[in-house]
Amino acid sequence: MAGGEGAASGGGWRQTLVRLMERHRGLIVVLFCLPASFLFDVAFRLRAWVRRELLAAPNKHHQRVAEIQARVLRWNKLPPSERKLMCTDRPNWLSLSTTFFRKDLCHRIPVPLYDILSLNESQMTVKVEPMVSVGQITEFLIPQGYTLAVTLEIADATLGGLAMGVGMTTYSHKVGLYQEAIRAYEVVLGDGSLVRVTRDNEHSDLYHTLPWSHGTLGFLVALELDIVKVKPYVHMKYIPVTGQKKYCDMIRDLSGANDKDKQAADYLEATVYSKEKAVIMVGNFADLPPGQEHKVNHITRWYKPWFYKHTESFLQRGEGDEYIPLREYLLRHNRAIFWVVEAMIPFGNNPLFRFFLGWLLPPKPAFLKFTTTPGVRAMTFTKQVFQDIVLPMNILEKQIDVSEELFDTYPILVYPCRIYDHGEHAGQLRPPRPDQRCPGADWGMFNDLGVYGVPGPVRRKQRYDAVKQMRAMEKFCREVGGYPFLYADIFMDRKEFEQMFDLTAYERVREKYHANGAFPHLYDKVKPEIDVFAVGEEYIDPL
Ligand SMILES: Cc1cc2nc3c(=O)[nH]c(=O)nc-3n(C[C@H](O)[C@H](O)[C@H](O)COP(=O)(O)OP(=O)(O)OC[C@H]3O[C@@H](n4cnc5c(N)ncnc54)[C@H](O)[C@@H]3O)c2cc1C
Ligand SMILES: *[C@@H]1O[C@H](CO)[C@@H](O)[C@H](O)[C@H]1NC(C)=O
Numbered sequence: 001m002a003g004g005e006g007a008a009s010g011g012g013w014r015q016t017l018v019r020l021m022e023r024h025r026g027l028i029v030v031l032f033c034l035p036a037s038f039l040f041d042v043a044f045r046l047r048a049w050v051r052r053e054l055l056a057a058p059n060k061h062h063q064r065v066a067e068i069q070a071r072v073l074r075w076n077k078l079p080p081s082e083r084k085l086m087c088t089d090r091p092n093w094l095s096l097s098t099t100f101f102r103k104d105l106c107h108r109i110p111v112p113l114y115d116i117l118s119l120n121e122s123q124m125t126v127k128v129e130p131m132v133s134v135g136q137i138t139e140f141l142i143p144q145g146y147t148l149a150v151t152l153e154i155a156d157a158t159l160g161g162l163a164m165g166v167g168m169t170t171y172s173h174k175v176g177l178y179q180e181a182i183r184a185y186e187v188v189l190g191d192g193s194l195v196r197v198t199r200d201n202e203h204s205d206l207y208h209t210l211p212w213s214h215g216t217l218g219f220l221v222a223l224e225l226d227i228v229k230v231k232p233y234v235h236m237k238y239i240p241v242t243g244q245k246k247y248c249d250m251i252r253d254l255s256g257a258n259d260k261d262k263q264a265a266d267y268l269e270a271t272v273y274s275k276e277k278a279v280i281m282v283g284n285f286a287d288l289p290p291g292q293e294h295k296v297n298h299i300t301r302w303y304k305p306w307f308y309k310h311t312e313s314f315l316q317r318g319e320g321d322e323y324i325p326l327r328e329y330l331l332r333h334n335r336a337i338f339w340v341v342e343a344m345i346p347f348g349n350n351p352l353f354r355f356f357l358g359w360l361l362p363p364k365p366a367f368l369k370f371t372t373t374p375g376v377r378a379m380t381f382t383k384q385v386f387q388d389i390v391l392p393m394n395i396l397e398k399q400i401d402v403s404e405e406l407f408d409t410y411p412i413l414v415y416p417c418r419i420y421d422h423g424e425h426a427g428q429l430r431p432p433r434p435d436q437r438c439p440g441a442d443w444g445m446f447n448d449l450g451v452y453g454v455p456g457p458v459r460r461k462q463r464y465d466a467v468k469q470m471r472a473m474e475k476f477c478r479e480v481g482g483y484p485f486l487y488a489d490i491f492m493d494r495k496e497f498e499q500m501f502d503l504t505a506y507e508r509v510r511e512k513y514h515a516n517g518a519f520p521h522l523y524d525k526v527k528p529e530i531d532v533f534a535v536g537e538e539y540i541d542p543l
Contacts, residue, residue, distance in 0.1 A: 014375070018375065025344065025346075026344070026345045026346050026347055026348070029344045029345050029363070030345060030357065030360075033344075033363060033367075033368075033371075034345075034357070034360040034361075034363060035360070036367065036371075037360075037363040037364045037367040037368070038360050040364055040366070040367040040370070041364050041367070044364070044366070048114075048133075048136070051114050052114070052136070056114075056115050057115065058115045058116065058117045058118070061113075061115065061117055061129065061222070064112065064113060064129075064221075065113075065186070065188065065194060065221045065222075068109060068110075068111060068188050068219055068221060069188055069192045069193075069194060070192075071109050071110075072086070072109065072188055072189075072190070072191075072192040072219070073192040075107055075109075075518075076190075076191060076192060083107070083517070083518075084105065084106055084107040085106050085107065085517075085518065085519055085520045086106060086107045086108075086109055086190070086219075086518055086519055087101070087103050087106040087107075087108060087109070087215060087519070087520070088108065088109060088110075088111045088215060088219065089103070089108035089109060089110045089111070090111065090131070091103075092369070093366055093369035093370040093372075094366050094369075095161065095369075095487075096154065096156065096157055096161070096365055096487060097165075097487040097488075098380050098381070098386055098487065098488050098489055099487075099488075099489060099526065099527075099528050099529055100369075100372075100377070100529045101525060101526075101529060102529050106520070109219065111130065111131070111219055111221070112131075113129030113130050113131050113160075113221060113222075114129060114131045114132060115128070115129045115132070116128050116129075116132055116136070116137065116140055117129065117222065119140075119141075119144070119146075119227075123183075124146075124226060124227050124228070125183050125224045125225060125226060125227060126140075126141065126146075126148070126224070126225055126227050127222060127223070127224045127225075128159050128222070128223055128225065129160075129221070129222055129223075130158060130159060130160020130161075130163070130220045130221065130222070130223060131158050131159075131160060132158065132159045132160075133155060133156055133157065133158050133159070134151055134152050134154060134155050134156070134157045134158075134159070134162075134330075135155030135156065135331075137151070137159060138151065138155075138327050138330055138331070139327075141227060142230065142326055142327050145229060145230060146227040146228065146229060146230060147227065147228060147230050147326065147330065148181065148225055148226070148227055148228075149171060149175050149181035149225070149226040149227065149228050150167055150168070150169050150171060150172055150175060150176075150177065150178040150180070150181045151167070151169055151171075151330060152167055152168075152169060152178075153169070153330065153331060153332060153333040153334060153338075154333070154334060154337070154365075155331055155334055156364070156365060156366065159223055159225065160220050160223065162178050163178065163179065163182060163185065163210070163211065163220060163223055164210065164211070164213055164214055164215050164220055165211075165212065165214055165485065165486060165487055166178065166179070166211060166212055166390075166485055166486070167179070168388075168390070168415075168417050168448050169415070170267040170268055170269045170281075170283070170415045171228075171266060171267055172415070172416065172417035172418065173255040173256065173257075173264055173268050173415070173416035173417060173418060173445065174264060174266070174418075175226075175418070176417060176418040176419065176420050176443065177211070177417060177418075177419070178211075179210075179211035180418075180420060181225055181226040182211075182223060182224070182225055182226075183198065183199075183224040183225065183226060184196055184197060184198045184222075184223070184224040185197040185198075185206075185207070185210055185220060185222070185223060186220070186221045186222035186223070187206070187210070187217070187218040187219065187220055187221065188218055188219040188221055189217075189218045189513050189514050189515070190218065190513065190514035190515050190517070190518030190519060191514040191518075194221070195513075197210065205505060205508070205509050205512070206509055206513060208422055208426040208427035208505060209427050209428065209505050209506045209509045211427065211428070212427070212428040212429070212483075212486065212501070212522075213428070213506065213522060214486060214522060214525045214526055215519065215525065216510075216515060216519045216520055216521060216522050216525050217506075217509060217510065217513060217515045217519065218513065218515065218519070230285050230326055231285040231286050231287050231326070232287060232288070232325065232326060233285070233286045233287065233288055233296070233323040233324060233325055233326060234266070234267060234283040234284065234285060234286065234323070234324045234325075234326055234329040235283065235284050235285075235286035235321065235322075235323055236267075236281060236282070236283045236321060236322055236323070236324055236329070237281070237282045237283075237319070237320075237321045238279055238280075238281055238311060238314040238319065238320050238321065239279065239280040239281075239282065239314075239319050240277070240278075240279050240314045240315045240317075240318065240319065241277070241278050241279070241280060242276055242277055243276055244275055244276055244397055244400065245397060247270060247272070247277075247278040247280060248396040248397050248400075250280055251268065251270050251280055251393075251396070251414065251416065251447075252393055252394075252396065252416075252445065254268055254280070254282060255268055255393070255416035255445055256438070256445070257393050257394070257416065257438060257445035258438060258439065258445075259438070259439075260438050260439070260440055260441040265282045265283060265284050266283055266284045266285050267281070267282070267283035267284070267329070268280075268281070268282060268283070268415060268416055269281045269283075269413070269414070269415040270413075270414040270415065271308055271311050271312070271411045271412070271413060271414075272400060272410060272411055272412040272413075272414060273312055273315065273410055273411050274410055275400060275401070275404055277315060278414075279311045279312065279314050279315060281311065283324075283329065285326070286323065288323055292323060295321070295322045295323050296322070296323045296324075296325070297322045297323065297324055298324075298325065298328060299324055299328050299329075299332055300328040300331055300332065300334065300335060302335075302354065302358035302359040302361070303351075303354045303355045303358055304354070304358075305349060305351075305354070306335060306336035306339070306341075306342075306348070306349045307332040307333055307335070307336065308333075308336065308338065308339050308411055309336075309349050312411075334362060335358075335361045335362050336348070336349075336361070336362065337362050337365070337452075338413060338450060338452050339411055339452060339453065340386075340452050340453075341361060341362055341363065342453075343384065343453060343454050344363065348361065374530075377530065378530075378535045378538070378539055379539070380489070381466055381470070381489045381528075381532065381535075381536075382464075382466045382535065382536055382539035382540075383454065383455075383458050383464075383466075383539065384452075384453065384454055384455075384458075385407050385409065385451050385452065385453060385454075385455055385466075385470075386451075386452050386488050386489070387449075387450070387451045387452075387470075387473070387484055387485075387488050388413075388448055388449070388450045388451075388484070388485040388487075388488065389448070389449045389450075389451075389473070389477060389482055389483065389484045389485070390417065390419070390446050390447075390448060390449075390482055390483045390484075390485070391446060391447060391449050391477065391480060391482035392432065392433075392436040392444060392445075392446050392447075392480060392481060392482065393416055393436075393444075393445045393446055393447045394435065394436055394445075395480060396414070396447060398480075399447075399449050400412065400449075402473070402476050403449065403451050403473075406469045406470075406472055406473055407451055407453075407455045407456070407469065407473075408455055408456030408457065409451065409453035409454060409455050409456060409459075410453075411453075412449065412450065412451055413448065413449070413450030413451075413452075414447050414448065414449060414450070415447060415448050416445050416446070416447045417445070417446050417447060417448060418443040418444070418445060418446070419432050419443060419444055419445075419446045420442060420443045421437075421442045421443060421444075425502060425504040425505050426505055427502070427505060427506075428501045428502060428503065428505075428506055428522075429483060429501070429502070430481065430502050432444030432446070432481070433481055436481065446482075455469070457542075458542070461542040462542055463540055463541055463542060464540065464542070465536065465540050466536050466539070466540075467491055467532055467533060467536035467537075468536075470489070470491045471491045471492070474490070474491060474492050474496065474500070477500060478496065478499050478500050483500060483501065486526040489528045489532065490526060490527060490528070491528075491532055494523050497523050497527075498523075501522075503522070506522065
């Protein structure tokens with residue numbers, strides 16, 4: 001409370017301004033933020049185009065990697081007192097993470113690796129440099145009849161970022177996390193050596209600890225990823241369901257959570273609109289059957305309703321189906337960033353707005369981060385929630401209840417994902433517990449619980465202690481064996497972090513592969529750069 005009062009008397013004008021901006025937020029975003037973000041995006045696309053069309057030089061990959069190695073070797077020759085921990089020089093605002101890791105305190109090594117290197121159709125893999133984006137790879141693969149086994153719905157995410165963090169998608173009930181679809185990593189270690197890392201070569205310990213390591217074990221310089229054969233369309237069925245147990249049972253059943261031999265659909269997802277109502281989406285690769293042209297829906301066009309609103313309409317309309325071009329399916333959540341944009345532009349899904357200005361969306365996450373002031377940064381966790389959490393699906397009902405109790409915001413995103421057992425202390429994730437396993441399988445079905453939005457108390461202008469609620473969520477995770485994605489803010493201390501993640505192998509690998517003293521520790525890399533406890537206190541009271 002004291003913090004709140006201090007802020008009120010010390011920064012009265014600031015609070016008034018913030019209140020005004022909050023009230024007219026949508027307008028401010030549309031008048032200033034969107035056009036600026038759009039120009040920013042144009043400049044960015046131009047840069048990406050130049051890089052792809054004029055500067056692309058996959059044949060120079062080895063030279064670029066050698067340059068990175070040379071820089072790391074030069075760092076090794078510095079006197080110990082001058083050796084700051086290393087990180088890539090990719091600016092923070094380009095990353096999709098909500099935190100702002102202090103790269104300025106590190107020794108930054110340029111990693112200019114933007115090229116797709118090769119497609120191997122007999123092996124069903126594609127080899128890429130780490131800064132290749134989801135947008136870029138889908139544009140490359142889909143016309144050739146493939147897609148990545150695991151991708152993400154956000155065009156700007158990078159394939160390297162997903163590998164060093166975590167990636168999960170609506171195909172993951174068949175293949176697991178993004179890391180399961182990685183055939184090989186190429187990594188420059190802290191001593192400047194280059195290693196190729198696979199599941200069963202001599203560096204398999206590194207193979208299992210690179211995911212969820214966030215660049216704290218080495219510099220990723222190439223990736224070989226599994227691809228899958230696709231068809232031009234996704235045949236989507238929308239199933240509205242009333243009753244919590246009913247929709248939870250249905251999605252568990254459809255995913256094969258309890259039946260390892262089940263032929264599950266290609267894509268599976270649910271959007272939960274309230275405790276008792278959800279729409280389950282079942283998608284399968286398809287060719288367009290003759291005479292079905294009227295059922296094609298170009299969902300990503302600027303004038304179309306936001307995807308989660310379109311989905312919601314089936315609660316009234318009843319079950320329905322349609323054909324969505326594959327790339328549009330994969331990027332279905334891009335325009336409204338799931339449902340994050342609604343909090344910024346409350347009238348953004350209005351048909352008139354969509355028709356005239358819909359093409360301005362989405363605001364670029366990079367632009368939003370680039371222009372983030374300390375006040376805005378504080379609001380990203382005190383007045384909003386951004387969490388993706390991997391949780392065991394056998395307690396899906398409980399997850400929804402806990403989320404409602406702590407955050408009181410809908411919709412909630414749910415899609416299933418296998419978590420594989422790679423043995424005790426193999427990587428940062430622990431093997432699924434016995435009650436979480438699919439009978440007879442070496443995996444258990446988990447799911448992503450995506451909670452993005454403005455918590456109920458904040459909407460109602462009531463007191464809201466974000467840190468307390470978030471810590472309660474983390475405690476729940478630790479108890480049930482779940483893991484929040486580390487792109488989002490965490491509120492754990494180091495001890496709690498080590499209870500959640502198993503760092504046994506990670507610490508061993510850091511020692512063995514020269515990461516100690518060369519790269520920050522995982523906890524230090526992902527913890528928020530600001531004192532969330534102090535900031536949280538200051539923003540507890542409603543404006
Ligand atoms: C609203 C929202 C919803 C989301 N939903 C999902 C979801 O459903 N599923 C999902 O999988 N993800 C989701 N994400 C997040 C996404 O997983 C991460 O942001 C992801 O890590 C990719 O981001 P990036 O490319 O910006 O990576 P970065 O943030 O740039 O990188 C991730 C980490 O890897 C490190 N790194 C990157 N490149 C290298 C390199 N070459 N060498 C060494 N280290 C490196 C970085 O330092 C960083 O710690 C969501 C994000 C948002 C904002
Ligand atoms: C694909 O991989 C196989 C097995 O490693 C290899 O023999 C073949 O040459 C590769 N093909 C291409 C086009 O790289």
